[in-house]
Amino acid sequence: MTAAERVDDQHVDDRYLDYAGSFNRLEDEVCLAAPPESAMSELTADFSALAARVAEHRVDYDRRPTRYAGMSGLPHPILVPYEVHEDGPTSTSGTVEFGLRHMGNENVVHGGIISMMFDDFIGMFVSRSLGSGSSARTAYLNVDYRSMTPVGRPLSVSAEIASVQGRKAFVEARICDGETLCAEAHALFVCPADQMWPGVAGLGD
Numbered sequence: 001m002t003a004a005e006r007v008d009d010q011h012v013d014d015r016y017l018d019y020a021g022s023f024n025r026l027e028d029e030v031c032l033a034a035p036p037e038s039a040m041s042e043l044t045a046d047f048s049a050l051a052a053r054v055a056e057h058r059v060d061y062d063r064r065p066t067r068y069a070g071m072s073g074l075p076h077p078i079l080v081p082y083e084v085h086e087d088g089p090t091s092t093s094g095t096v097e098f099g100l101r102h103m104g105n106e107n108v109v110h111g112g113i114i115s116m117m118f119d120d121f122i123g124m125f126v127s128r129s130l131g132s133g134s135s136a137r138t139a140y141l142n143v144d145y146r147s148m149t150p151v152g153r154p155l156s157v158s159a160e161i162a163s164v165q166g167r168k169a170f171v172e173a174r175i176c177d178g179e180t181l182c183a184e185a186h187a188l189f190v191c192p193a194d195q196m197w198p199g200v201a202g203l204g205d
C-alpha cells in the first residue's frame with residue numbers, strides 16, 4: 001500500500017502531489033547551485049513574487065494539504081517522503097528516499113533530517129496502529145547513527161511497537177541501505193491524557 005493510497009482526503013490529490021513534488025525539486029536545485037550575482041538578484045525577485053502568489057491561497061489549518069500530506073509520507077516542503085509496503089498492528093515497513101535537499105556532508109543525509117524522518121514515520125505508525133484519530137506525542141526519540149545514510153536511492157525503513165504500558169508506547173525503528181544499518185531509533189510515544197489508545201490485543205499491560 002502506498003502512502004497515496006492511505007490518504008483518503010479531499011485536500012491531497014495528484015495535482016497537489018505534482019505541485020509539492022515540483023517545489024521539492026526547486027529545493028534540491030537551490031541546495032546545489034551557486035548562481036552568479038546577476039542571476040541571484042533575478043532569482044530573489046522571482047522567489048519573492050512566487051511566495052506572494054502562493055500566499056494568495058492561504059487557508060485555515062484544517063484545510064491545508066501540507067498537514068495531511070506530510071503526515072502520510074507524501075511530498076511536503078519539509079518532511080521526508082516515504083512509502084509503506086507492509087503495515088500491521090505491531091510493525092510497519094517501507095522505503096524512504098532522501099533528496100539532495102536533505103544532504104549534510106556530501107552525498108549523505110543530515111543527522112537532524114534522519115531524526116525528523118523517524119519522528120514522522122513512527123508517530124504516524126503509532127497513531128494508525130493504536131488509536132485512530134489519537135495523536136501520538138513524542139516523549140523521547142533516541143537515534144543512533146550507525147553508518148552514513150546515502151541520499152538519492154531507496155532505503156528500507158521499518159518500525160515495531162516493542163510494548164505498550166498504559167498511555168506509553170515504546171517503539172524501535174531502523175533505516176537500512178541493503179544489509180547495512182544506517183540508523184536506529186528507540187522512542188517513547190505518549191497518548192494524551194484525555195484520550196486512550198483503543199489498544200491492540202496482546203500489546204497492552
Ligand SMILES: CCCCCCCCCCCCCCCC(=O)SCCNC(=O)CCNC(=O)[C@H](O)C(C)(C)COP(=O)(O)OP(=O)(O)OC[C@H]1O[C@@H](n2cnc3c(N)ncnc32)[C@H](O)[C@@H]1OP(=O)(O)O
Nearest residue numbers: 068071119120123124127135136137138139140190192193
Ligand atoms: C490523514 C491524516 C490523519 C491525521 C490524523 C492525526 C494523527 C496524528 C499524527 C501524529 C503524527 C505525529 C508525528 C510526530 C509526532 C510529534 O512530533 S509530537 C511533537 C513533539 N512532541 C511534543 O511536543 C510532546 C511534548 N510533551 C508533552 O506533550 C508531554 O510531556 C507528554 C509527552 C504528552 C507527556 O505528558 P502527560 O500526558 O502529562 O504525561 P505524564 O503524566 O507526564 O507522563 C505519562 C507517562 O509517560 C512518562 N514519560 C513522559 N515523558 C517521558 C520522557 N521524556 N521519558 C520517559 N518517560 C516519559 C511518564 O513518566 C509517565 O509514565 P508513568 O508514570 O505513566 O509510568
